[in-house]
Amino acid sequence: MDAIFKRRSIREYIEKEVTNEQITAILHAGMSAPSAGNEQPWHFLVIKNRQKLQELMGLSPYAKMLDKASVAILVCGDLEKQKHEGYWMIDCAAATENMLLEVTHLQLGAVWLGVYPRVERMKFLRDYFSLPNHIEAFSLISIGYPTKEYDSINRYNPERVHLEKW
Numbered sequence: 202m203d204a205i206f207k208r209r210s211i212r213e214y215i216e217k218e219v220t221n222e223q224i225t226a227i228l229h230a231g232m233s234a235p236s237a238g239n240e241q242p243w244h245f246l247v248i249k250n251r252q253k254l255q256e257l258m259g260l261s262p263y264a265k266m267l268d269k270a271s272v273a274i275l276v277c278g279d280l281e282k283q284k285h286e287g288y289w290m291i292d293c294a295a296a297t298e299n300m301l302l303e304v305t306h307l308q309l310g311a312v313w314l315g316v317y318p319r320v321e322r323m324k325f326l327r328d329y330f331s332l333p334n335h336i337e338a339f340s341l342i343s344i345g346y347p348t349k350e351y352d353s354i355n356r357y358n359p360e361r362v363h364l365e366k367w
């Protein structure tokens with residue numbers, strides 16, 4: 202629960218390597234997410250190469266933090282692994298959030314870069330990584346060591362809670 206309440210989008214990083222063990226822990230968390238019919242329709246593309254991280258800044262105007270990220274993970278959906286059509290992106294969202302929580306637990310920082318459903322961003326990544334036709338880019342997670350501590354924010358809003366009736 203600590204990780205849920207402490208998680209923030211972290212966009213500024215110090216230069217420090219994120220180890221392969223940490224990356225594996227983050228991927229393990231992603232693959233532990235719930236999925237429709239337990240279809241687990243995901244793949245994860247790990248990017249550590251500095252030049253590639255910088256080229257990926259071309260994804261959108263909101264991806265500049267990749268310049269200093271230690272690693273990025275592209276979460277992809279596999280359309281051929283769907284058991285229940287139309288759920289792959291929801292499964293990938295659950296995996297993405299799980300990974301953000303593990304990042305927080307490891308005292309690293311990350312931000313979810315939106316890809317799906319923006320077709321131009323999905324195409325940018327499809328072209329960049331030559332993704333097969335049945336693979337769709339869903340989200341890109343930028344990860345590094347935070348430059349500072351971030352406060353958690355209490356977003357509990359009683360107006361969004363409806364008891365027994367609307």
Ligand SMILES: Cc1cc2nc3c(=O)[nH]c(=O)nc-3n(C[C@H](O)[C@H](O)[C@H](O)COP(=O)(O)O)c2cc1C
Pocket residue numbers: 208209210211212261263264312313314315316
């Ligand atoms: C689907 C989705 C797409 C997002 N895309 C971006 C993005 O492209 N660039 C970015 O800097 N932050 C992005 N964010 C992070 C949000 O801006 C952030 O979660 C929100 O401002 C709340 O702040 P917090 O994560 O610190 O709680 C995205 C978040 C989600 C869930």
